[in-house]
Amino acid sequence: MNISIEREVKGDNLYLVAVEGEIDVFTAPELKKGLLPLTEIHGGNLTLDLNATKYMDSTALGVIVAALKSASKHQCRFSVTGMTPRIKRLFEITGLSDLLNRAQTSEGNADD
Amino acid sequence: MGMIEDEPRLTAYRDLLARYVAQDSTFSVEEIERLSEFLHEQDVSPDELVGMHHDALEQTFANPDRATLQSLNFLMKMMSGYSNEYREHQALKNRQKQLDTEIDVAAEVQKALIESDLPSCAFADIGAVSVPAKKMSGDYYRIVNDDGRLAVTIADIVGKGIPAAMCMSMIKYAMDSLPENKSGAPSAILSSLNRVVERNVDPSMFITMFYGVYDPVTHIFSNASAGHEPGFYYSAKENHFIDLQARGLSLGLSPNTQYSEYSRKIDPGDMIFLLTDGVTEIRKDHDFIERKQVVELIRGSMHLPAARIVRHVMYELKKMQQFSFADDFTFIAMKF
Helix, strand or coil, rough: CEEEEEEEEECCCCCCCEEEEEEEECCCCCCCCCHHHCCCCCEEEEEEEECCCEEECCCHHHHHHHHHHHHHCCEEEEEEEECCCCHHHHHHCCHHHHHHHHHCCCCCCCCC | CCCCHHHHHHHHHHHHHHHHCCCCCCCCHHHHHHHHHHHHHHCCCCHHHHHHHHHHHHHCCCCHHHHHHHHHHHHHHHHHHHHHHHHHHHHHHHHHHHHHHHHHHHHHHHHHHHHCCCCCCCCCEEEEECCCCCCCEEEEEEEEEEEEEEEEEEECCCCCHHHHHHHHHHHHHHHHCCCHHCCCCCCHHHHHHHHHHHHCCCCCHHHEEEEEEEEECCCEEEEEHHHCCCCCEECCCCCEEEEEEECCCCCCCCCCHHHHHHCCCCCCEEEEEEEEEHHHEEEEEEEEECCCHHHHHHCCCCCCHHHHHHHHHHHHHHHCCCCCCCCCCCEEEEEC
């Protein structure tokens, strides 16, 4: 079980993190390490790309929640793209979609 | 090898070897056992032992075979790396055993924390089953008689294993000590719990929870959900299953979250089924089981008592996954 994480600088403070493989309890720490520092860039704009992610379990959701909270604290915009219908459903049920929408529209307002 | 200290050992080894090779009638196997025990006590490693054998051979026999001596040198080098690996492995195995014991104890403590008898009530037949994927569970459920009403909670701590289990214990105590717990509205209870979780839990952890209350006087079932996998409501009149839809943020995502409350009239013969996502995220042949397959399993057994429905559904789902669950699994059935 392996994942590869591509970090790409798209412009001034504009970052893209793409994950290939399966995110589970073994690989989630790696994602956390790659993702969280980018959420701490004040005024940054970060996108997590899940197009090449085959599977993710609840530990992966945990990392995304931590990233969302950290982004909001540091006024960094954070969005997720490339969700499969199943992952999308999981985001909708748990309320993560609502939180993500807030993170995108409020420009990382810290008062959520 | 330091020659002075090692000399007596080598002598003992050489003499025993010589007597063995000469097929001396006084030789007994116990002598080998005693010597090896002694060498072990003296911390002689396996590669040193091979070296000792090499030296003894050289000293004992006038013309030892060169190839044999060389092969012993080879074995000694081989043994040196091998015994390091072996020792490390043994140490890890011991450590593992110790951890396993600790986890077993923790799992027992957890079981004692959650396990309680289902309340007996005249107006509903209730069944519940909860199995951890590993030893400890991140699922939680609670079914209690709350001032004559039936209160049911089902929750899934996101994450698995020990961290999730520890979080689960916290939730249990938070629920037991909520002032709203007595006859409180489901939405108010979830709001309070959300504050507790938000303040006390690691930012990457969150909890999905469904809380419902049935009032046997009004026949109303009211519920609120904090991001939990929807359960099923079965209407006997229409012979039809629908999702128990309810929206709300999972506990611990955001402070001051408000929850909507939903209610429905329950008629005799109606049923409610609650589950954690271990139930619907079960993988079958690399694919996921659809919710409608779970409904089919329920349909096939809903004539049975509630306790048997939950066992039947669990068994069938386990069978689909070759009898092991990848996620904690909890399933509750209530027949009115």
